[in-house]
Amino acid sequence: MSTSRSYGDPSGIARSLDVVGERWGLLVVRDLLPGPKQFSDLLAGLPGISPNVLSKRLRELVEGGVVDYQDLGAPDRVRVYELTEWGRDLEPVLRHLEQWGQRAPLPPAGPPSR
Amino acid sequence: MSTSRSYGDPSGIARSLDVVGERWGLLVVRDLLPGPKQFSDLLAGLPGISPNVLSKRLRELVEGGVVDYQDLGAPDRVRVYELTEWGRDLEPVLRHLEQWGQRAPLPPAGPPSR
Numbered sequence: 001m002s003t004s005r006s007y008g009d010p011s012g013i014a015r016s017l018d019v020v021g022e023r024w025g026l027l028v029v030r031d032l033l034p035g036p037k038q039f040s041d042l043l044a045g046l047p048g049i050s051p052n053v054l055s056k057r058l059r060e061l062v063e064g065g066v067v068d069y070q071d072l073g074a075p076d077r078v079r080v081y082e083l084t085e086w087g088r089d090l091e092p093v094l095r096h097l098e099q100w101g102q103r104a105p106l107p108p109a110g111p112p113s114r
Numbered sequence: 115m116s117t118s119r120s121y122g123d124p125s126g127i128a129r130s131l132d133v134v135g136e137r138w139g140l141l142v143v144r145d146l147l148p149g150p151k152q153f154s155d156l157l158a159g160l161p162g163i164s165p166n167v168l169s170k171r172l173r174e175l176v177e178g179g180v181v182d183y184q185d186l187g188a189p190d191r192v193r194v195y196e197l198t199e200w201g202r203d204l205e206p207v208l209r210h211l212e213q214w215g216q217r218a219p220l221p222p223a224g225p226p227s228r
Binding site: 016 | 120121124127130131133137138140141160200206212214218219220221222
């Protein structure tokens with residue numbers, strides 16, 4: 001059973017946000033679009049996220065069917081996360097957000113607010 | 115000065131989410147796409163949102179340049195909120211989220227989780 005919150009709204013937009021709308025969710029999807037990544041790579045690419053929040057978000061995205069993972073055997077013995085096909089279908093959403101955001105203010109200097 | 119959080123990430127996606135990514139933000143934009151609305155209409159259309167959160171979100175969206183408002187004089191004496199041109203430019207994001215969300219699970223029965 002899903003552990004994430006729901007808007008309780010049957011519209012497609014609300015149901016999408018139930019799956020990927022929590023803080024950092026769409027940025028994790030953005031960073032997996034180029035290809036599979038390990039947890040440490042994702043963590044390094046999102047300076048403001050804590051390991052706990054990244055773990056929770058990945059767990060929700062896996063539960064939601066947006067991300068999948070593989071545990072690579074020897075010699076690496078690491079877990080690699082990747083988008084599912086449905087996850088990759090978010091590309092147009094991210095493309096339009098990227099365009100729209102060009103007119104948004106640049107972030108304030110200093111560390112991101114959690 | 116903006117009161118909302120920032121990811122501290124200069125990408126267009128992160129900057130978009132700094133402006134409209136907080137919980138309920140994109141649903142308020144969705145409900146203003148058809149045209150201007152009063153606070154009470156917005157509140158009625160988002161069953162899970164509290165008046166305080168809606169007020170905060172509207173304040174942030176106005177501050178962010180996504181929403182504007184007019185105070186109508188007599189006889190109505192009400193405040194009407196509407197999307198700015200930049201706000202309306204979010205339409206493709208919402209359209210793609212709506213499509214993507216058709217494959218997302220329907221919300222659980224019962225009241226939405228706050």
